[in-house]
Structures are given as structure tokens and as C-alpha cells.
Amino acid sequence: MQDFLVFVSAIMQVDVSQLSGNTKYKEFKKWDSLMHMRLVMEVEDKYGVEIPIDEVPTIVTLKDLYRYTLPT
Template identity: 35%
Template sequence: MDETETYAALTDVFRDVFEDDDLHLNADMTADDVEDWDSLSHMRLILSVEKAFGIHFSTVEVGSLNTVGDLVRLIRSKQS
């Protein structure tokens, strides 16, 4: 899966978790850029990403995420 495909799949996850079909991701996006992205929805998002991509994140990895771009890089590193 290349970066474009990762963003497309991740966009589907975000749209489902945040119930917003108009949501478009970019590498610099943070929780401040998405309405209703709070600590509870963050955990739902991480669990949904793990399920969608068939991967698992450690607590340290999740704690190091600051942007959507960070998440994409982490996903891709797990798929290599």
C-alpha cells in the first residue's frame, strides 16, 4: 500500500469515527482541526485504525503522534 492508498483508507476510518463524510486529511492535520476529536474519540480512532490496517500500536507510539502525517508514517512502518 503506497502513501496515497494509506491516506485514502485512513480517510475512510476518520469519516466513520467522526461521522463526517466531508472530512479530508492532510499531513499537518491535528486534533484541533477536527470537530469532536477529544480523548475518547482519539481512542476510538486508534482502535479503528488498528482494526482497519491489521496492526497494533504501543502506548509509546500512540503518545508520540502529533499529526495525521505522523500516523500515516507509523502505519506505513508497520506494513513494511
């Protein structure tokens, strides 16, 4: 997960030490609705996955988003 957090920190332009799997959408200043969609698109692009649009609202923590990067 550390590599994933480094990836996300680069997108959010924050130090990786500010992030964890428990970092929450809308509670972390840099993670607003626009960043939410950007993260989804960046994860899809980097990891070659497709996150169904109806599941996007269920992504609340970085751990939730990270799950989409794992092999099924």
C-alpha cells in the first residue's frame, strides 16, 4: 500500500506522511469532489482497472480506493 500512497500523494501534491489508508474523502482538505474524480481516473489509468460509476460514491477512504488496484 505504501507505493499506492506515494502515487496518491503525488497527485494530491502533499507529503506522503500526511496520508494513510484511513485518510477520508471530504475530511482531508485536498480531497474534494474534483480530486475524488481525478483519483478514480488516475487509478483506472495507472492500474488498468475500471471502477464502475455506481461504486464511486462508496469510496470513502484511500483503503477503499486501493482495493481496486488489487488483483481479483
